[in-house]
Amino acid sequence: MITHTLVKAGQYYDSVTLLQVAQTLLKLDGVTDAAVVMGTPANQGILRNADLLTPEAEAASPDDLVIAVRAMSKSEALNAIAYAEETLTASQRQEATQQSAPTPRSVSTAARQMGDANIALVSVAGRYAADVARQALRQDLHVFLFSDNVSVEDEIAIKQLGRDRGLLVMGPDAGTAIINGKALGFANAILTTPPTAGGIGIVAASGTGLQAVTTGLAQRGIGITQAIGTGGRDLSAEVGGIMMVEAVKALQADPVTEVLLLVSKPPAPEVAELVLETVRKSDKPAVVCFLGGKREPIEAVGAIPASTLERATLIAAELATGGQPAHAIAALRERNQGLKEQARELRSRLSKGQKCYRGLFSGGTFCYETQIILSKMLGRDRIKSNAPLSKAQRLASANVSEGHSAVDLGEDEFTVGRLHPMLDPALRNRRIVQEARDPDTAVLYIDVVLGYGVHPNPAGAAVEAIYEAQERLKRKKRDVIFLAHVCGTNADPQDASRQVEILQQAGVIVMPSNAAAARLAGYILK
């Protein structure tokens, strides 16, 4: 292992450029750590802690740029440094060319400047969002509406306008989408180009649900044509599934899409009917995952129901590769048998009083799915949550777990005035320690969501708290079973394999899906 640094005087870049370059270096062959920072004493301190501070870096002044790389060999380190220099130079050239183009101040100017753009990503304060979305639609742009706090009346109006103009309105509060291979919002690195045939087209009213199925398919090498997020409220009785219906029609008309995959919490009954009627009219095989919903209406329109995100992914993958859905179901059944064995072994690590499940979620759909699975395994009224399946299961306080608890840390009570837990792990980290301290806790689960725009190392952040919790548990001579699931791909900026490794090194059992983690927990606690 060798650490190499390059100090460059008079080179200035903004922080995002430097972070991006450092992230890219970490993906190069043989590179185990890298940093690209100004040579301030504080940054030198960070380099020192990371074992990246060479004498050259130590001698750098605050106005010097330091590129530090640790790699398996000298040639790999030097390659990485050369690559960093090239990337930085290219970013400067790009900035110089951008200088000539004035920054547009309106949607119409932006549309004129980018004549071939066909989608607008709207991310402004909620009260202005609908107006901006209308402007984009009038410019014949599809809309990805990241903003939340848009009134339901506005949502209906802009979705109707979109439908009338043959355009998609994804959102409001759309977390993620992948359109023509481009990731929008908190999406994962799936494909650079969409497939030319045999692909799966996805429509989802749930951000993490969409991420779960897209990453699951990507891990199996299955092509995704489009992944359209509709926003969580689209399937409510008020909005009436306007965009889910339009998106299904669009995928039906798309010659490259061969399989349809729909993901959502159960829609309002009349909306479910409308959506499923659209599916019935399609001649493409469809998998429908209405989490916790009934199978019969789905089967009645000739579609295949899937009770979990994982099952939906595997069935869709089978269909896309010419296989049989029964194969996927059989494989899952076999896997679940294995989980029972694993649960028996793990149970022996627990003491008598430890009997509770504690799930700390950053993805709302994962929290929901877990409650459905555990309710079936442990008893419907026994799973409490701040985002419960029914009123009776609501936690008295979101800050205090009771019995088996699944806490959605992305809910408003945790995010008002704070960042979402996918961005800032501080709150969940404190809660990990708090839950581990509770003598009732037997299983402690976290979902680790990767992708663009989220925390650069969520597993690394979580294990800091897990180590602290384990220290305390050791003193109390107790053990807690830490479970996790990583939702991401190896191409994500955080690298899913690396995230799994970090968790496993901390003794965390990493499951292949949220559903598998919930089942294992259920078997342990049954």
Place this chain on the structure above:
Amino acid sequence: MHHAQLRAISRPAYDLLLGTLTSEESLKARMLARFRRALNLIVGDTVIALVIPELGNGPFHLVVDHLPQPLTGGLHPIWWEAETLHIGPWVLHYTQTIRIWEPQPDWSQIRIGTRQRQRFHDAVESVTRAKMVTLTGSAGAVASQLTGSVEPLAEAVVSLDLPGVCSAAGTLCGLGPGLTPSGDDYLAGALLALWAGHHPHRYELCSAIREGTAGRTTTLSQAFIAAAARGEANERWQTLLSFLGAQPAESRELTQQIERAVSSISTYGATSGMDMLAGFEAGLIWCTTAPQ
């Protein structure tokens, strides 16, 4: 020769460049950094910046209609001629109506109390929730060290432990990858808040923070911190402060104005705007717990 129209110049930059008329030796400039919207220069040991109107006025800005080609080589002489300012090969034309811009707001007219602090907080929340931005754009080790360094600074400020402030500011300063590291932007925001919140010990605290950061960060960042410590704010901040300090009853229009101003600051630099807003909010909290 590269020609550009000089539209406005900050008072400190104007005073500095006027010095070339009276000093025996002419001032010289060298290129510090180039960005899409700004060219930063060092004149003597002071930073000035040519910026385009989109970036607006700032404590050491010269606002020009477009940026000339960056200077190359070492030192370039500065001199004035009839209605032109020359910096090496640059010829900056101005008219008699050129605006000399004052970077220090009239702090006596701006008083930010609990209600205004809440307005600010709501606006930041609205903007950050809508924009997928983080309060600190930094990541990993930097983020955790930032978090770890902010608390000791707050404790030292609240207990008016000036050596502690000096030391904590020194730890925070220079933290983060870019030209103005996140820690510095946070401190600059906090310094402005000390002025805006009329902290009774703002002069001592600003001086302690400035002392603690000396020599520990980039030249440009140092200049930003020094300006904020003097109570100087750029145009976007002055706009926000004027709306925040406005006393009319709550209205949708005022809320929108504050949100727009916060949003405009949040787009400053890659992460600088958001980091400054975070520091400003922290600084306002310090003011509410200030010992008299």
